[in-house]
Amino acid sequence: MARLRNARATSAGGVVVRSHGDQRQLVLGRRRTERDRVVWSLPKGTPRRDETLDQTAVREVSEETGLHVRIVAPLGEIQYWFVRRGTRFAKTVHYYLMGAVGGDLEHHDREFDAVEWVDFEALPGLELFPTERELIERARTRLAAQPDPIAT
Numbered sequence: 001m002a003r004l005r006n007a008r009a010t011s012a013g014g015v016v017v018r019s020h021g022d023q024r025q026l027v028l029g030r031r032r033t034e035r036d037r038v039v040w041s042l043p044k045g046t047p048r049r050d051e052t053l054d055q056t057a058v059r060e061v062s063e064e065t066g067l068h069v070r071i072v073a074p075l076g077e078i079q080y081w082f083v084r085r086g087t088r089f090a091k092t093v094h095y096y097l098m099g100a101v102g103g104d105l106e107h108h109d110r111e112f113d114a115v116e117w118v119d120f121e122a123l124p125g126l127e128l129f130p131t132e133r134e135l136i137e138r139a140r141t142r143l144a145a146q147p148d149p150i151a152t
Helices: 053-065 120-125 130-145
Strands: 005-020 023-032 038-041 067-084 087-103 114-119
Touching (some): 005 130, 023 120, 023 130, 087 130
Antiparallel strands (some): 005 023
């Protein structure tokens, strides 16, 4: 059996939140896997040459969701492994807490089948990657500690 090559990959993305009535919501993208499973995830993507991580996060979140966003604060990073074409990647994704300042979810790109505002209370019923679920909880904790950190 051939050994896998090792490589590193970096991405940046965001947890876009808003207040909707007395509820807090975040933006999630939905896609179907090859096994016809529905998976929800946060928007993220790969940096372009000479692009900072925060610039990448704003660009990728805007492209994938159709929203114009601004960074409120860094949220930290998540790490995971994946294998593609004989290479095992150690991936680090840097996330930011963000607020929407315009745009429209209808203008999301093809990365997701759909992009929706989702109540934080609805999260237990959705299939999310465990690392992203932990990051969303980190965002929820931060939001609870501040009166309205996402106000424009």
